[in-house]
Amino acid sequence: MKRVLLVDDHEPFAEATAEFLQGEGMEVRIASSGRDALEMVVGFRPDIVLCDLQLPDISGFDIARALRSTPAGKDLVLVIHTAMSERELRMLAHHSDAPVNEFVSKPLTRERLADLVSKVEFLQRSTKRARSREKRNSARLELRRPRKPRP
Numbered sequence: 001m002k003r004v005l006l007v008d009d010h011e012p013f014a015e016a017t018a019e020f021l022q023g024e025g026m027e028v029r030i031a032s033s034g035r036d037a038l039e040m041v042v043g044f045r046p047d048i049v050l051c052d053l054q055l056p057d058i059s060g061f062d063i064a065r066a067l068r069s070t071p072a073g074k075d076l077v078l079v080i081h082t083a084m085s086e087r088e089l090r091m092l093a094h095h096s097d098a099p100v101n102e103f104v105s106k107p108l109t110r111e112r113l114a115d116l117v118s119k120v121e122f123l124q125r126s127t128k129r130a131r132s133r134e135k136r137n138s139a140r141l142e143l144r145r146p147r148k149p150r151p
Contacts, residue, residue, distance in 0.1 A: 002047045005030075005050070005051075007036075007052055007063065008052040009033060017108060020113050033058070034057050034060075037049070047124065049064075051081070054082065064098045065099060068099040077101050077102075078099065079100070080104075
């Protein structure tokens with residue numbers, strides 16, 4: 001079961017989104033602030049963080065940077081959602097240096113959430129395959145290294 005941390009200070013949106021994701025078979029926890037999210041990540045260990053860009057205390061970008069700087073945050077799928085228009089969102093994604101996997105605009109309809117779930121699953125499978133290849137290649141290199149003769 002995928003674990004999702006949903007970070008949004010707008011309670012009705014957060015609850016409706018959590019309900020949909022739970023219906024898709026995901027375990028969901030809700031954080032209403034950036035500080036709460038950063039604290040919850042440690043104990044909950046989510047696979048996916050779906051985070052509002054504009055929170056009252058910390059921006060979604062700052063949360064993404066903080067999470068990516070931790071060992072557990074390296075494998076997270078980070079998705080930023082915002083009330084910006086599609087055009088503004090494309091510009092933001094193009095010019096952003098934030099370590100985010102995906103940007104989506106609100107409102108998040110059931111169709112958009114289902115599409116997002118599919119994209120996230122694809123990203124996670126791709127990341128696992130890439131890491132697996134990396135490990136195999138690293139092991140092959142170790143085998144090819146000449147060993148020093150023993151005295």
